[in-house]
Amino acid sequence: MDSARIVRTSCRGCHGVCQVLVHLDAQGRVLRIAGDPESPTSRGFICPKGAHAARTLHHPERLATPLRRVGARGEGRFEPVSWDEALEIMAETFDRVRRESGPEFLALHQGTGRPYTEFTGRFIHALGSSNFVSPGHNCFLPRNIASALTVGWLPIADIYGRGGATPGSFLVFGCNSMETGAADGMCGAMIAKALRKARSVVVADPRTTPTAREADIHLRLRPGTECALALALLHVIVGENLHDKAFVEAHCNGFPELREHLIPLSPQWAEPITRVPAEAIRRAARALAADGPCAVLWGNGIDTSVNAFQTARALLSLMAVTGSLDVPGGMVRWVAPAGVRCKSPQEDKAQLGMQFLTPEQKARMIGAGRFPFGPGCHQPTFWEACLTGRPYRPRALWLVGTNPLLTATRGDVIEKALREHIEFTVASDLFLTPTAALCDLVLPAAHWLEQDDVVYFHKIWCVLARRKTAQVGQARDDRAVMLHLARRLGLHEAFPWADWEAYLAWLLEPSGMSFEEFADKGVLLGEMRYRKHETEGFPAPGGKVDLASRVLAGAGRPALPAYVEPPLSPVSRPDLARDYPLILMTGCKVQPFFHSEGRQIEPLRRLRPEPLVAVHPEAAARSGLSGGDAAFVVTPHGRARFVVALDEGLAPDVVSADHGWWFPERGPLDPGWKENNANMLFGHEHFDPDCGAEPLKCGLCRLERA
Structure with missing residues (x-):
């Protein structure tokens, strides 16, 4: 390379759509990363995760070669091996387990939705196993599956205004991507x-976030009561005839049943449940209806609840009755760019490779039938099976981009399963995480700066180019690894592409562009069309929005959204609340980190050097604590150590604890994940009966001085 240059690519620090400019020196080393001011998706924005990505890329502790365990599990002793040897070990082991015990004894566990999702489910299902494990039951998929059943597609807020209008009113419900960076294909x-x-902004959140402080109305609800609040908003809109009558009559099934169902679910009913004044609920509902189209920004705040699925259904009903579906400035169905073979997961079931499974193989999935609308193998149930052997114990496991000791509940169960019960484990990651340190084989995954890619996952309305700008050691793209392994295992039907470059060419083939031509272009936008339902209907049962779901009724579940009190709350367990008087929230995102990622990166760590628990000053004083004190959050299931951060924006009996914490600087053998892990504070007893979500934002706890 003769001179310095700038490469346009797209960031993958989270689920966003941010295009960036990577500045390289004459030797090709990344000097800095800046937002791309000409990007139609992010307009020059970049968050700290993207700006400091080169620190991750070149971190001295990055995995640079495949590693094979040579000591006992947990000793942290590994030796480098070649990629060819690593792939041969995996292929031989997977094939042997498949022949000896059956394909269901193989499992693949992925982390949050990343580009590898194009292949992970496809790979394990092509092997004949239905045990595809993910955190989807707690993240995104409750909303996604509820949307598929109710509307037929996942509604996304029309913030870019491609139809000439942005939303007139917003309901921000359990979402804070404005501060954390991006989500669901939106910057x-x-x-x-x-x-x-917008003319009206309503925020429903137990915390007083920066967005809540600036909103027209902040509905500071009790954690876990999201469904009750959504139903009360619907009660006002429907009861006061503020709904879009023409849309409801032409495009909705079950409205009379919904209207009848909502009669008792008034703001007065909801006030003692949610702690939101009835008059505030009325004002919010009227503003959302009058100032529409209404856009709903929804997130993990409603996913992690025993009411996750029903809350999503209630909010989908609100979108429908306000006539906000697929109209400019409402909740839209994105049109993918022409000429690229990309579809969203809900539109392309083949992407997960389900067609390669027989009905008998699907029935052998761990947890099959436990949650009628659950997204595949239920993560907590899977780990319990690894420990107990019921209904059977998987023998080989591939962990791709996931660190479940920190990010899943009951890390102690997972640790015991990895140490003692699963015969063969592989981890693909950037660093030797606490989870990877317990595995038999560790593979160095490529960073997004090391990838050529056609980027569509989580975006759909646009397809972005990602250009490789660096290479550290022998790191490889997870999907390229799966392609190599698929060839060794004879999975030619599921993976017909010769290599990664062939796959990219196949994605772009209808466009007539080569990858280089596409990368030079940088972004493709779909030609957005609105009101598609007027000619095409809705791809839901009956061709209309299914407000009273026949599918749910057929599964023995409520056809209309119904509120259920959280199982561990001051209301449901007053006996327990005497010893654990505070309501515990966890999992709220913070900008420097993406779940358990980023703790090694010094500029990010400076922004959040320690795990915090946000506490109202009154609650802190009652526990004998001040801001900056070390404290234990104690629940019936465990305790974890945090630093107290005083927050007057919380209710006096609500606390919010950081999740995903470990201290990489201590080394992989004792990085503190057991002592500082919020997910150790929960059990495996309570789940959403529809989708298996866990109540991670509505538990009970107390504070003790550490």
């Missing part, structure tokens, strides 16, 4: 811009 800075244009 946080673009969301904030659209919020400033």
Whole structure:
């Protein structure tokens, strides 16, 4: 390379759509990363995760070669091996387990939705195993599956205004991507811009976030009561005839049943449940209806609840009755760019390779039938099976981009399973995480700066180019690894592409562009069309929005959204609340980190050097604590150590604890995950009966001085 240059690519620090400019020196080393001001998706925005990505890329502790365990599990002793040897070990082991015990004794566990999702489910299902494990039951999929049943597609807020209008009103419900960076194919800075244009902004959140402070109405609800609040908003809109009558009559099934169902679910009913004044609920509902189209920004705040699925159904009903579906400035169905073979997961079931499974193989999935609308193998049930052997114990496991000791509940169960019960484990990651340190084989995964890619996952309305700008050691893209392994295992039907370059060419083939031509272009946008339902209907049962779901009724579940009190709350367990008087929330995102990622990166760590628990000053004083004190959060299931951060924006009996914490600087053998892990504070007893979500934002706890 003769001179310095700038490469346009796309960030993958989270689920966003941010395009960036990577500045390289004459030797090709990354000097800095900046937002791309010409990007139609992010307009120059970049968050700290993206800006400091080169620190991750070149971190001295990055995995640079495949590693094979040579000591006992947990000793942290590994030796480098070649990629060819690593792939041969995996292929031989997977094939042997498949022949000796059956394909269901193989499992693949992925982390949050990343580009590897194009292949992970496809790979394990092509092997004949239905045990595809993910955190989807707690993240995104409750909303996604509820949307598929109710509307037929996942509604996304029309913040970019491609039809000439941005939302007139916003309901921000359990979502804070404006501060954390991005989510669901939307840039946080673009969301904030659209919020400033709206006539009414309503925020439903137990915390007083920056967005809540600037909102027209902040509905500070009790954690876990999201469904009750959504139903009360619907009660006002429908009861006061504020709904879009023409849309409801032409495009909705079950409205009379919904209207009848909502009669007793008034703001007065909801006030003692949610702690939100009835008059505030009425004002919010009227504003959302009058100032529409209404856009709902929804997130993990409603996913992690025993009411996750029903809350999503209630909010989908609100979108429908306000006539906000697929209209400019409402909740839209994105049109994918022409000429690229990309579909969203809900539109392309073949992406997960389900067609390669027989009905008998599907029935052998661990937890099959436990949750009628659960997204595949239920993660907590899977780990319990690894420990107990019921209904059987998987023998070989591939962990791709996941660190479940920290990010899943009951890390102690997972640790015991990895140490003692699963015969062969592989981890693909950037670093030797606490989870990877317990595995038999560790593979160095490529960073997004080391990838050529056609990027569509989580975006759909646009397809972005990702260009490789660096290479550290022998790191490989997870999907390229799966392609190599698929060939060794004879999975030619599921993976017909010769290599990664062939796969990219296949994605772009209908466009007539080569990858280089596509990368030079940088972004493709779909030609957005609105009101598609007027000619195509809705791809839901009956061709209309299914407000009273026949599918749910057929599964023995409520056809209309129904509120259930959280199982561990001051209301449901007053006996327990005497010893654990505070309501515990966890899992709220913070900008520097993405779940358990980023703790090694010094500029990010400076922004959040320690795990915090946000506490109202009154609650802290009652526990004898001040801001900056070390404290234990104690629940019936465990305790974890945090630093107290005083927050007057919380209710006096609500605390919010950081999740995903470990201390990489201590080394992989004792990085503190057991002592500082919020997910150790929960059990495996309570789940959403529809989708298996866990109540991670509505438990009971107390504070003790550490």
